[in-house]
Amino acid sequence: xxxxxxxxxxxxPSCQRVFATLANKxxxxxxVEIDISExxxxxxxxxxxxxxxVPLLEHNGRAILESANIIQYIDxxxxxxxxxxxxxxxxAYARQWIQFADRELFDRDAQxxxxxxxxxxxxxxxxxxxxxxxxxxxxxxxxxxxxxxxDLSLVDCMLAPTLANxxxxxxxxxxxxxxxxxxxxxxxDRLRRNPxxxxxxxxxxIEVYESFFKAVLVDGMTFPPxx
Ligand SMILES: N[C@@H](CCC(=O)N[C@@H](CS)C(=O)NCC(=O)O)C(=O)O
Numbered sequence: 001x002x003x004x005x006x007x008x009x010x011x012x013p014s015c016q017r018v019f020a021t022l023a024n025k026x027x028x029x030x031x032v033e034i035d036i037s038e039x040x041x042x043x044x045x046x047x048x049x050x051x052x053x054v055p056l057l058e059h060n061g062r063a064i065l066e067s068a069n070i071i072q073y074i075d076x077x078x079x080x081x082x083x084x085x086x087x088x089x090x091x092a093y094a095r096q097w098i099q100f101a102d103r104e105l106f107d108r109d110a111q112x113x114x115x116x117x118x119x120x121x122x123x124x125x126x127x128x129x130x131x132x133x134x135x136x137x138x139x140x141x142x143x144x145x146x147x148x149x150x151d152l153s154l155v156d157c158m159l160a161p162t163l164a165n166x167x168x169x170x171x172x173x174x175x176x177x178x179x180x181x182x183x184x185x186x187x188x189d190r191l192r193r194n195p196x197x198x199x200x201x202x203x204x205x206i207e208v209y210e211s212f213f214k215a216v217l218v219d220g221m222t223f224p225p226x227x
Pocket of ligand 1: 008012013015036052053054055063065066067068110114223224
């Protein structure tokens with residue numbers, strides 16, 4: 001099997017989803033760091049990436065975009081260990097929460113980080129994200145291990161990077177909803193103790209995100225910063 005190449009940015013949450021999936025399967029890959037703090041992209045990357053975003057996985061001469069799509073591709077091509085259920089109904093359930101992680105959580109994070117310049121609007125978007133976490137909290141009720149059971153799944157890889165940052169957003173915005181989500185908090189603790197996620201998601205010192213999100217949510221920066 002040809003080695004894949006991952007274009008990534010080390011502290012990007014969407015890239016961490018891919019790091020975790022690759023690590024869980026023990027897949028060897030080449031990685032190319034793209035400094036997304038710069039608006040310009042290296043020429044080689046511009047040629048294969050229509051939107052200039054990371055992560056991008058190159059495999060067998062083709063480019064695959066979107067972290068949710070990339071990790072499902074990885075799970076299909078390198079099926080061991082499986083990170084999605086084999087039963088169609090259970091797969092549909094897993095995909096539903098993969099979509100939730102993107103639409104309700106990550107897309108809002110990306111909106112207040114990369115797109116929205118107005119600080120008040122940033123805080124409103126972040127507050128909407130916390131409102132959506134209520135659904136996850138309800139779904140996690142009664143789950144004692146990871147999202148689909150004892151084994152790390154793609155749903156966990158999708159959720160972990162956002163949940164790692166949620167306490168930082170809650171502190172900075174003084175939005176207290178997060179603190180009431182007991183199931184989300186205990187699930188996040190279980191994710192943090194997972195050896196693969198510990199090394200691929202929770203390994204970035206929290207201070208890095210504290211200062212990054214302070215610049216975004218308190219000082220009103222959009223990222224990459226306007227020059
Ligand atoms: N939905 C995409 C989002 C990708 C995304 O927003 N990537 C960010 C880093 S987390 C990026 O490359 N931003 C650069 C920019 O917006 O210029 C995915 O899940 O892969």
